[in-house]
Amino acid sequence: MSHARILFIPTHATLPARFLLVDREGRVVARGELDPHQAEAPxxxxxxxxxxxxxxxxxWLDLPPCNMAQARAAARWALRDQAAGEVDGLDVALSAAPADGGLRLTAAVSSKLLQAWLRWMETFDIRPDAVVPDNLCLPAPLEAETWTAAQMGADVALRGPTFAVTVQPDLVEAMAAGRALDWLEGEALEAALAAGAMAAPVDLLQVHDRRERGQAAKGWRLAAGLAAALLISPLIMMAAEGLRDRAAADGAGAEARIGAVKLYPELATTKDAAAEALRRLDAGPPPGGTARAMSAVFAAVERVPGAELDDATLGGEGLRVTMNHAAFNDLDAVRADLAEAGLAVVDETSAEEGGRMISTLTIGGDR
Incomplete structure (x- = not known):
């Protein structure tokens, strides 16, 4: 009996997705494809x-020894000049901290794209245990001057001791810069990918369950049509009202509600789900970007004696932080410091635990 399925997410939602079935010893025992048009769930x-x-x-980043939330914030700051867009739009996953204090593997992906991948898998009734990038499934070479290489669809994955990237074939030579390439193919590649996926050092779902669900990625064309229908539906309703066509207006309203609940399942019991979904889609990140906001938060918390930052996550409404502190009025000092930095602060919850206060704040969301 198969122990696990290694599913390769295609580059486009309408393409078939190949998979490998692996037994308990890690051997590939079967291969297949998931067709987006198939009727039965696997x-x-x-x-x-x-x-x-x-x-x-x-x-691979040089991160300070700290808790996971602080390490993730430090990684975001380190990536600020390397990310193609704002780092606050990324989900950042970290490997375990090296025992020797060396470089720490960090993987960052667009949160919207990750959501799109997950929703695509939900159409097959698949909820993955982990999501890992293909290049980290390749075995890391022992020598810095030799990289592992493999053809992954139309692209090529490259893996070094502290390097991993997937690029177009015409960029391979430039990326290798004279290093020898150890190419994996056929059954050897399948076996390596299966073993690597099962033991990948990072999981892109690391922070997924702690974030609010966001709009699906436009570039991946999975839920773009649904999002467009949701955004257009109020205009449809206005036109229908002007023409006294109540039936059309009601139909548009029902379509908008269905779209809202598909994007945000937790709105199923909300009376005006479409309006709430639009509000969430319009919500913005902290002004100046998350890196700037996190820097201000760290500074404000450090000025409060005995206060600690327990967690920091990004949601559809901005940066959310959890603070462990001694007294309720500590929040006044933090709020004042962040106000001077031009950041809005909303107190979500505050509760006493073990003689300490645990407070959750939303920082800088557009409202």
Whole structure:
């Protein structure tokens, strides 16, 4: 019996997705494809999804010893000059901290694209146990002057001791810069990918369950049509009202609600789901970007004696932080410091635990 399925996410939602079935000893025992037009859902089995590495930024960073939330914030700051867009639009996953204090593997992916991949898998009734980039599934070479290489669809994945990237074939020579390439093919490649996926050092789902669900990625064309229908529907309703066509207006309203609930399932019991979904889609990140906001938050918390930052996550409404502090009025000092930095602060919850206060704040969301 198969122990796990290694599912390769295609570069476009309408393409078939190949998969490998692996037994308990890690051997590839079967191969197949998921067709987006197939009617039956595949059998339920442990699934590791392998994402196109070209859409994931992997770096080995020198991060300070700290808790996971602080390490993730430090990684965002380190990536600020390397990310193609604002770092606040990324989900950042970290490997375990090296025992020797060396470089720490960091993988960053667009949060919207990750959501699109997950929704695509939901159409097959698949909820992956992990999502990993294809280049990190390749075995890391022992020598810095030799890289592992493999053809991954139309692209090529490259892996060094502290390097991983997936690029177009015409960029391979420039990326290798004279290094020898150890090419994997056929069954050897399948076996390496299966073993690497099962033991990948990072999981892109690391922070997914702690974030609010966002709009699906436009570039991946999975839920773009749904999002467009949701945004257009109020205009349809206005036109229908002007023409006294109540039936059309009601139909547009129902379509908008269906679209809203598909984007945000938690709105299923909300009376005006479409309006709430539009509000979430319009919500913006902290002004100046998350890196700037996190820097201000760290500074404000450090000025409060005994206060610690327990967690920091990004959601549709901005930066959310959890603070562990001694007294309720500590929030006044933090709020004042962040106000001077031009950041809005909303107190979400505050509760006493073990003689300490645990407070959750939303920082800088557009409202």
């Amino acid at each position: 059998p339920s089995i442990r699934t590791i999804a392998v994402a196109p590495g070209a859409d994931v930024m992997t770096r």
